[in-house]
Amino acid sequence: MHLERRSLLLGTAMAGGLAGGQETEKVTTAVIGTGNRGSYLLSGVIEQPNTKVAAVCDIKPDRLDRAASAAAKDNPTTYSDWRKVIERKDIQAVFIATPPHLHAEMAIAALKAGKHVYCEKPIGMTAAQVRDLVKAGRSAKAVFVPGQQLRSLRQLGEAIRKIREGAIGEVLWVKAQRHATADLPHDGSSGDWYFDVTKSGGYLIEQSVHNLDICNWVIGAHPLRACGFGGIQFYKNQPPGRTIYDCGSITYEYPNGVKMSFTQMVFHPRTLPAGGQYIYVYGSKGAVDLFPAATLHPMERGAQPSLLAEKQEEPRHAHITAFYDAVTKGSPLPADLTIGATAALTAILGHEAMVKESVVKWSDLGVEL
Numbered sequence: 163m164h165l166e167r168r169s170l171l172l173g174t175a176m177a178g179g180l181a182g183g184q185e186t187e188k189v190t191t192a193v194i195g196t197g198n199r200g201s202y203l204l205s206g207v208i209e210q211p212n213t214k215v216a217a218v219c220d221i222k223p224d225r226l227d228r229a230a231s232a233a234a235k236d237n238p239t240t241y242s243d244w245r246k247v248i249e250r251k252d253i254q255a256v257f258i259a260t261p262p263h264l265h266a267e268m269a270i271a272a273l274k275a276g277k278h279v280y281c282e283k284p285i286g287m288t289a290a291q292v293r294d295l296v297k298a299g300r301s302a303k304a305v306f307v308p309g310q311q312l313r314s315l316r317q318l319g320e321a322i323r324k325i326r327e328g329a330i331g332e333v334l335w336v337k338a339q340r341h342a343t344a345d346l347p348h349d350g351s352s353g354d355w356y357f358d359v360t361k362s363g364g365y366l367i368e369q370s371v372h373n374l375d376i377c378n379w380v381i382g383a384h385p386l387r388a389c390g391f392g393g394i395q396f397y398k399n400q401p402p403g404r405t406i407y408d409c410g411s412i413t414y415e416y417p418n419g420v421k422m423s424f425t426q427m428v429f430h431p432r433t434l435p436a437g438g439q440y441i442y443v444y445g446s447k448g449a450v451d452l453f454p455a456a457t458l459h460p461m462e463r464g465a466q467p468s469l470l471a472e473k474q475e476e477p478r479h480a481h482i483t484a485f486y487d488a489v490t491k492g493s494p495l496p497a498d499l500t501i502g503a504t505a506a507l508t509a510i511l512g513h514e515a516m517v518k519e520s521v522v523k524w525s526d527l528g529v530e531l
């Protein structure tokens with residue numbers, strides 16, 4: 163039974179190779195995009211006991227060389243053309259860590275070719291990309307994991323489970339932020355695409371998609387509509403030609419009138435209080451400082467705060483291990499296509515509200531989940 167399930171999940175390449183011994187049991191894997199995040203993912207793939215890195219792909223030769231060296235024990239083939247990777251019949255799993263505007267196209271091609279896909283967030287940068295990817299994912303017999311790795315944090319998952327079970331009564335309102343003390347470096351690893359809104363989608367879609375996903379998770383729904391404002395206030399024309407906002411404030415409305423208020427910005431001085439990232443969840447019986455603290459603050463006067471969920475060991479590559487467990491054992495996924503699509507669409511909804519300076523409805527996005 164176990165083997166049947168595994169053969170189904172791994173597809174014919176592996177099922178046909180089982181007689182070949184231990185080596186053929188490994189999941190043949192490719193990593194496309196071996197920059198900052200791709201290198202981290204590659205190290206996680208190498209660490210797994212059941213993987214073989216068969217291919218690495220990047221358009222920048224130095225990054226490709228570094229990736230090939232990191233995976234030297236598996237002697238991967240190097241590619242600058244990602245389509246050649248997808249064409250390889252022996253490759254069973256593909257990691258995608260290219261800039262956001264390329265994710266959906268690459269993931270759709272990989273799914274159509276029968277590959278299991280680990281796709282970095284945001285899984286799509288526009289509603290149309292997300293819609294096409296959801297369609298491809300739903301008709302593929304393959305595992306799809308979005309790079310929303312916070313879904314694999316045990317303490318966070320436990321805190322959210324308790325909130326959803328009523329630890330603070332009914333959830334009424336969420337206040338969250340992602341403030342940074344500076345932009346990503348203008349000449350850094352992603353400097354050639356991040357500041358171009360047509361390639362990254364902007365700060366909300368590229369970065370805050372993580373925070374918005376946790377808000378959806380704790381509320382247990384996706385927003386119904388959003389309104390907000392944003393702009394370029396601090397880093398005007400820095401770097402030259404910049405098109406992504408450096409600040410924004412969005413209000414989302416969820417079912418039952420629940421509101422979520424979100425701010426993002428990249429010029430919060432280090433010494434000014436209330437910087438960084440947080441998610442406060444307000445309920446009818448108290449509130450939780452959810453992320454990263456998981457602290458419960460009861461409503462009653464005199465009541466003391468307490469830890470809602472104990473700190474736990476958080477393995478560095480838990481999300482990658484979960485992906486391979488889903489591929490080889492059929493284990494449940496911490497984050498799936500629907501979660502990745504919902505997170506991306508939540509960010510896209512907020513981005514469109516800021517750009518249009520009007521209320522945008524979820525139904526306007528035109529994606530059935």
Ligand SMILES: NC(=O)c1ccc[n+]([C@@H]2O[C@H](COP(=O)([O-])OP(=O)(O)OC[C@H]3O[C@@H](n4cnc5c(N)ncnc54)[C@H](O)[C@@H]3O)[C@@H](O)[C@H]2O)c1
Binds near residue numbers: 200353
């Ligand atoms: N999950 C997370 O916490 C997390 C953290 C950081 C980055 N990311 C995501 O990972 C992705 C990459 O971010 P990064 O910081 O590694 O950027 P990066 O610029 O360092 O890496 C992207 C790589 O993709 C390569 N690339 C571009 N076009 C390509 C193509 N057509 N074919 C093959 N390779 C191509 C680039 O040459 C570069 O090496 C982004 O989507 C980002 O949002 C996720």
